Amino acid sequence: MAFTRALHGRCMRGLHWLYQTTPTLDAEVLVEALNEAWDQNLIRGDEQWGALHVVRLIMQFQVEFRIGEREGQISLIHRVSSSDEVRELSHARLEAILSRLLPAESL
Amino acid sequence: MSRVIPPVAGAPHGQLVAGGEPFVFHCNHYNYWLQKIVLIADGMDEACKDAAASTAYAAVTNACAELGLEDPAARLELASGLFSQHGFGTLDFSGTTAQGGQVRALTSHYGQCLGMCAGIKSFETPQNLFDQGFVAGALAAAHGLPAGSFKASPVSCHSTGAEVGVTSLEPREPPADFFVAPGIGAEPCAELPPPNSETNVDEAAILEALAGLDFSGNEEGLIPRFGVLLTLHFANYYNRISYEFLRRMAHTGMNAYAEELLVDSGHHCAFNTFGGIMKSAEWGAVVEPQCKTKEDWVHGIVAVVNALGWGVWRVAELSPDRLVIRVYDGYESRGYVGLYGQTPDPVSYLARGGVAGIMNLLYVGDIREGPELDDAYYAKIFDTETSFVATCTTSRAAGAEYTEIVAERRS
Numbered sequence: 001m002a003f004t005r006a007l008h009g010r011c012m013r014g015l016h017w018l019y020q021t022t023p024t025l026d027a028e029v030l031v032e033a034l035n036e037a038w039d040q041n042l043i044r045g046d047e048q049w050g051a052l053h054v055v056r057l058i059m060q061f062q063v064e065f066r067i068g069e070r071e072g073q074i075s076l077i078h079r080v081s082s083s084d085e086v087r088e089l090s091h092a093r094l095e096a097i098l099s100r101l102l103p104a105e106s107l
Numbered sequence: 108m109s110r111v112i113p114p115v116a117g118a119p120h121g122q123l124v125a126g127g128e129p130f131v132f133h134c135n136h137y138n139y140w141l142q143k144i145v146l147i148a149d150g151m152d153e154a155c156k157d158a159a160a161s162t163a164y165a166a167v168t169n170a171c172a173e174l175g176l177e178d179p180a181a182r183l184e185l186a187s188g189l190f191s192q193h194g195f196g197t198l199d200f201s202g203t204t205a206q207g208g209q210v211r212a213l214t215s216h217y218g219q220c221l222g223m224c225a226g227i228k229s230f231e232t233p234q235n236l237f238d239q240g241f242v243a244g245a246l247a248a249a250h251g252l253p254a255g256s257f258k259a260s261p262v263s264c265h266s267t268g269a270e271v272g273v274t275s276l277e278p279r280e281p282p283a284d285f286f287v288a289p290g291i292g293a294e295p296c297a298e299l300p301p302p303n304s305e306t307n308v309d310e311a312a313i314l315e316a317l318a319g320l321d322f323s324g325n326e327e328g329l330i331p332r333f334g335v336l337l338t339l340h341f342a343n344y345y346n347r348i349s350y351e352f353l354r355r356m357a358h359t360g361m362n363a364y365a366e367e368l369l370v371d372s373g374h375h376c377a378f379n380t381f382g383g384i385m386k387s388a389e390w391g392a393v394v395e396p397q398c399k400t401k402e403d404w405v406h407g408i409v410a411v412v413n414a415l416g417w418g419v420w421r422v423a424e425l426s427p428d429r430l431v432i433r434v435y436d437g438y439e440s441r442g443y444v445g446l447y448g449q450t451p452d453p454v455s456y457l458a459r460g461g462v463a464g465i466m467n468l469l470y471v472g473d474i475r476e477g478p479e480l481d482d483a484y485y486a487k488i489f490d491t492e493t494s495f496v497a498t499c500t501t502s503r504a505a506g507a508e509y510t511e512i513v514a515e516r517r518s
Contacts, residue, residue, distance in 0.1 A: 015331070016334065049389055049393050050392045051396075056321075058325070060326040064331075079327055080219050080220070080329060
């Protein structure tokens, strides 16, 4: 796969996942794709971390995405009150987008 | 998403104040460990609730006065807004009147986020003591009643497996000795030295960068940042439950043991909060680019501490075997003086744990290598002969200009 996913760590017990893509996707392309997948219902917030520009996309009470924290990294943070079903759907939608946008790995 | 909230203002020497009460950032790990420790002493569950009720009562009362809110519904809206904005969760007061009732917590930091630290899904007893006390104090403030007018009892709690946290509030005669939150406590010291200049780290630039990040509660009223869940919590809540714990343990002859337990909760705070921060993407973007040496990492995390509302920390001395931090107007000392008056005994337990933790993370282990912050790593860096322990050599609570914490290796 052109992306991997891993748990951020034990602090948030399965809430925070890190996706790593190769190559790094253009942030606005990814934002547009995520918005389309969530029917334009994502709330956007932009933060400046030093020289980095981080985009936060939030589907309230379901999931938050953070794009731009590190090269090639996308954070997926489930909301505490989200159900297992919603969490699985969030992963599935993001992974479908990544599979579509990333070049297929050469054999 | 709009909330009615008391604005948080920066006050002298690093304090964050809202509704006349000082607030400090702490994470779910510290909240878990501190509560676990203080509940060892008899009656501390009610003491925790009363501390929460008193601090909430003070902040809500003062904030409503500042904003001209007189209607109980408007006051409860502010209380709910404060609870969510500060990362405690979400509240529904619709089942209450001036005679009490039931308050629902749809989400809860204490109910849902402490289990993450304990590594368990469910506790045997409700962990939402703070929530119970907060709603008791808020309801009293909303209806213009004396603080302590409601007895809070748990009906259900997320931490024991419930879907929603419910607290029952019954009217009572306020206890005569009900704790009164002291506000900002002792007056700030007059002089504040600049940051240590023997570093590549620019503290002002770090503070400015951190000010651009959103540390408010999300739509669930929770603050996921740095890989932990933060609360912008009442300093006087922490102080009251910590010092009340010591007072009760002193009656059992175990005061020294109790003090070490409080320092240990500071160790866990440092390990998880400081360690989490130093492994975070935010640190990688804002602080790490300035760090050329291991010593710069010490200065960097001290700069971040100065954004947490804990007071102002200054590095007075740093070598691979020794760190001296001077804490100007630390919340522990100011709060103790506000609560009980001056004391010759040092009272800065969290600071001791934090200072030792910084050295253990960098000079026993090496957080720069990105280690997994698990129990094994904690033992590896905190529980060895070469681990650092910290002592307090001067105390603001005794009238000194600053509290000085010295961390040196155990052996």
